């Protein structure tokens with residue numbers, strides 16, 4: 001039985017997804033216009049955010065809400081908070097690349113209790129409730145059982161124009177390239193985490209993400225049996241400056257590899 005709050009989150013995400021999919025089809029046409037689709041995409045983002053905010057606030061008026069576009073809405077002392085990314089994978093969306101998601105988490109007194117990540121185009125809903133496991137639609141999720149680094153696929157987010165963390169990324173990439181079966185950069189951190197939970201890749205790391213990128217995904221990975229921390233091992237990936245999510249068995253080797261890369265950078 002899905003908890004009632006997950007049904008509310010699911011309803012809000014699906015409603016926003018319909019709006020995003022409609023707008024995504026428009027973007028595909030706008031690619032050839034000279035003005036380009038950038039303004040249109042910011043509006044698509046805002047439309048999705050408004051839908052989610054309205055749905056969540058009418059069901060739980062006492063919760064505050066943090067979203068990427070609007071920041072904090074409501075009482076900042078509220079014990080319960082929604083953390084929302086209405087469109088994760090904006091660059092993909094803008095370029096009509098069909099890979100983006102919606103992420104919603106419920107945090108109670110700083111603890112993530114429920115999370116949902118919806119992939120509107122594949123119609124995949126990843127969700128978890130603390131202590132009750134993680135699911136893809138109605139099927140229980142387990143992280144991958146692979147325990148050899150040489151057979152593992154890791155995903156990451158590579159910094160781009162205006163983003164920090166380029167040197168850190170350049171320091172760790174060669175080691176990861178050397179020791180794993182491959183690196184992926186798909187462009188939605190929320191889906192990267194969901195894919196770790198689903199056992200599609202063994203790990204994911206990134207520098208400089210925000211709470212809305214990772215809140216739901218952290219819980220989903222943990223409830224699927226994975227380990228999530230900062231790259232230095234500290235346990236605050238929600239508020240920290242980096243995130244490392246893995247299937248449990250490769251946590252230490254992957255963490256070691258990334259730390260080794262960062263150490264080499266400091267020495268040189």
Ligand code: IPD
Pocket residue numbers: 068085087088089090091156157158186187188189190206208209213
């Ligand atoms: C971005 C995506 C991307 C990650 C970026 C995020 P946005 O979120 O999650 O994969 O590499 O750092 O900012 O801007 O598309 O919501």
Ligand code: CA
Pocket residue numbers: 085087088089189212213
């Ligand atoms: Ca995001």
Ligand code: CA
Pocket residue numbers: 068085086087088089090
């Ligand atoms: Ca976003």
